[in-house]
Amino acid sequence: MSDLLTVTGLHVDYPGVRAVHDVSFTLRRGEILGLVGESGSGKSSVCAALTRVLPAGARMAARAVRLGDQELTGLTDQEMRRLRATRIGVIPQRPMTSLSPVTPVLRQLRWHASDADLPDLLARTGLRAVLDRPRDYPHRFSGGQLQRLLILIAALARQPDLLIADEPTTTLDPTVQAQVLRLILDLRDRLGLGILYVTHDLAVVAQVCDRVGVMYGGRLVETGSVEQIFASPRHPYTQALLSALPGRAPTGSRLGRLTPGPVARQGCPFAPRCPVAMDVCAEQDPQPVLDVRCHHTEDSP
Ligand SMILES: Nc1ncnc2c1ncn2[C@@H]1O[C@H](COP(=O)(O)OP(=O)(O)OP(=O)(O)O)[C@@H](O)[C@H]1O
Ligand code: SF4
Ligand SMILES: [Mg+2]
Numbered sequence: 001m002s003d004l005l006t007v008t009g010l011h012v013d014y015p016g017v018r019a020v021h022d023v024s025f026t027l028r029r030g031e032i033l034g035l036v037g038e039s040g041s042g043k044s045s046v047c048a049a050l051t052r053v054l055p056a057g058a059r060m061a062a063r064a065v066r067l068g069d070q071e072l073t074g075l076t077d078q079e080m081r082r083l084r085a086t087r088i089g090v091i092p093q094r095p096m097t098s099l100s101p102v103t104p105v106l107r108q109l110r111w112h113a114s115d116a117d118l119p120d121l122l123a124r125t126g127l128r129a130v131l132d133r134p135r136d137y138p139h140r141f142s143g144g145q146l147q148r149l150l151i152l153i154a155a156l157a158r159q160p161d162l163l164i165a166d167e168p169t170t171t172l173d174p175t176v177q178a179q180v181l182r183l184i185l186d187l188r189d190r191l192g193l194g195i196l197y198v199t200h201d202l203a204v205v206a207q208v209c210d211r212v213g214v215m216y217g218g219r220l221v222e223t224g225s226v227e228q229i230f231a232s233p234r235h236p237y238t239q240a241l242l243s244a245l246p247g248r249a250p251t252g253s254r255l256g257r258l259t260p261g262p263v264a265r266q267g268c269p270f271a272p273r274c275p276v277a278m279d280v281c282a283e284q285d286p287q288p289v290l291d292v293r294c295h296h297t298e299d300s301p
Contacts, residue, residue: 001028004194005050005162009063012045012054012218019045020060021218024288027162032188032195034205034226036241037215038260043198046215047166050196051090052080067162089154089193091147091165098150099138105149106134112153125152125183144176148183155187163187166198181208202245206230214238217269223291234292237270268295 005027012020020042027033035043049060065072067087075083084090092098099108109130113121122128125148130136138146147168155163165184169177185208187193197209205212206226213223214237222235233239262272264282271281278295286295 001030004029006066011061012049013059015057019218023220025213027194029194030192031210032197032208034209034212035198040260041215042218043215044166047164051084087161089158089160089163091151091154091168093167101138104135104137106130121152121156144172147180151183163193163195217263219293221293235294236274236276
């Protein structure tokens with residue numbers, strides 16, 4: 001698989017808050033990379049920085065962000081807007097707030113896909129009924145239907161290379177969540193998309209992701225294949241996360257939100273909670289070595 005997105009040294013700051021610090025990763029074509037971590041670890045800030053939709057007052061910097069053979073760091077806001085409309089699709093967390101409430105759903109779909117394409121696109125997503133309800137507004141559809149409509153708009157109508165999904169199933173019940181996950185897997189297989197998939201739920205990671213990146217305190221502390229991360233996590237935070245799984249059997253088990261804990265402002269951010277912290281951990285932020293960011297693996301990779 002060839003590399004689709006390469007992020008090197010990404011930083012995001014809000015006034016007084018260092019939200020993302022020196023994050024680097026690669027996403028390959030046809031791959032789903034899960035981004036996990038507790039609330040506030042910086043997952044949404046990574047997504048917002050990649051699509052340049054950070055709120056006013058936020059600042060981002062990166063050594064490089066490459067999408068295919070295009071370098072994105074030097075692009076103007078207008079060029080980035082064009083890219084978001086073509087090569088990058090975004091699936092938002094709350095479908096209700098992402099569609100216009102005052103325009104019928106079918107008309108909104110026509111903004112993105114031609115009448116010739118629509119029946120086939122809707123059939124693929126199990127949404128043919130939308131054609132029979134041309135006057136229905138978003139509030140007449142269920143959360144799951146709306147989420148699938150947004151995925152349709154993001155992925156099928158525009159045919160992007162990269163899809164960024166920030167907790168797309170958090171507000172859905174388990175049955176509808178399963179439908180949306182199946183659709184995302186289908187899109188990956190059918191279109192060969194690269195998908196960056198943010199979630200709190202390790203069961204979802206086990207179901208849909210090929211690789212996973214674990215964030216803590218704005219750092220990407222470990223990256224690996226889903227098999228490797230679940231079978232032999234190397235970073236102490238990843239180990240703690242997985243040891244909390246009931247029976248260490250993630251598939252099918254629904255976990256709650258990962259409970260946030262203290263983050264050190266100096267040295268390794270996990271030091272206040274780390275069972276194997278050393279003196280150096282309070283002083284120096286470890287550098288990533290072989291996809292793990294921990295002083296222990298620096299010494300013995
Ligand atoms: N608009 C903002 N202004 C100031 N600080 C912000 C803003 N958005 C996020 N932050 C802070 O940046 C850090 C990272 O937040 P972010 O939303 O990226 O985390 P997250 O991993 O997506 O969390 P969650 O799982 O709750 O969605 C947090 O400390 C958060 O409080
Ligand atoms: S660097 Fe130190 S505190 Fe941080 S995870 Fe590794 S051992 Fe623990
Ligand atoms: Mg978030």
